[in-house]
Amino acid sequence: MSKCLGCGITLQDKDPNLVGYTPKLDNKYCMRCFKTIHYNEEMKVEIQNNQNIINKINKLNLFTIFITDFLSLNKDVIDIFKSIKSSKILVINKCDLIPSNLNLEHIKENIQNSYNINNDILFISAKNNINLNNLLNIIEINKRIILAGETSSGKSTLINNLFNTSLTTSKYNNTTLDFIKINKDDVIIYDTPGLNLRKKIEDKKIKVVTKKLSNDFILTIGELKLKGTGNITIFVSDNISITSKKEDIKLDYNYVIDNNSDVELPNGFILVKNKINIMTNQNIVVRNSIISK
Ligand SMILES: Nc1nc2c(ncn2[C@@H]2O[C@H](COP(=O)(O)OP(=O)(O)OP(=O)(O)O)[C@@H](O)[C@H]2O)c(=O)[nH]1
Ligand SMILES: [Mg+2]
Structure with missing residues (x-):
């Protein structure tokens, strides 16, 4: 059984809806790779464990x-x-x-x-x-x-x-x-096939945005909502939206974040240089900052 030179899957000519399909078994690439390479088309597959x-x-x-x-x-x-x-x-x-x-x-x-x-x-x-x-x-x-x-x-x-x-x-x-x-x-x-930890988005650029937090406005970074006091700097993929507006929602999680910490985000992080108090809509993970002195 030969394998696709592009993605490693075993080639098959029986079912166009299954991975590895190629109309001719002596082709070097499967149909999915062919479409990715030539038409930049996405063909989703079942995610591996x-x-x-x-x-x-x-x-x-x-x-x-x-x-x-x-x-x-x-x-x-x-x-x-x-x-x-x-x-x-x-x-x-x-x-x-x-x-x-x-x-x-x-x-x-x-x-x-x-x-x-x-x-x-x-x-x-x-x-x-x-x-x-x-x-x-x-x-x-x-x-x-x-x-x-x-x-x-x-x-x-x-x-x-x-x-x-x-x-x-x-x-x-x-x-x-x-x-x-x-x-x-x-x-x-x-x-090797890539591991899936969260939806990875295309990283074209890193966006760096400094914000002054307020208790009157909700700051939304991707799926994270927060309010509080103090200054933060956000490092995220430029595909992640950052908005700040008045919103009538309850934020259930309370954190005091120490000097020189980062709050991990799915596609980036928030740098906290000086201690802040925040309330968020979800659990967050905090680390000693990887960029702060
Ligand atoms: N800016 C930048 N983009 C990169 C770099 N290396 C890879 N990419 C881009 O990252 C994307 C993914 O690259 P792949 O090589 O397909 O990644 P992979 O780890 O093999 O992915 P899987 O096969 O899904 O596990 C492509 O759009 C690449 O062009 C890099 O050094 N800088
Ligand atoms: Mg790969």
């Missing part, structure tokens, strides 16, 4: 490059990173989007402290070829590698750039459907 993917990664037990990006980094992502048993490195991709006034070395130390991890962290841009030589050195040393991480974090883009492969990449979620073993000279690298 994260734990199954993690179990398979742990069973292979190879050096793991775990990819995330600056806005996606949160406790859920780090918990999954920690659950990978082999030697590993945390790679923060899409560093081309990080505001240039932020110090990456400083952020790296803060991430290690905030999340209590002692693994190495590397900032790269798979798309813009930033810092890829350092990653290549790590790959050369370890030789047998798994690339894992959230969907749309840029795993397949990275492999294509490093090894001149033609894996399917797209702005949509769940592009890669199965483990894909790539052999290049003396290196073996596995691309």
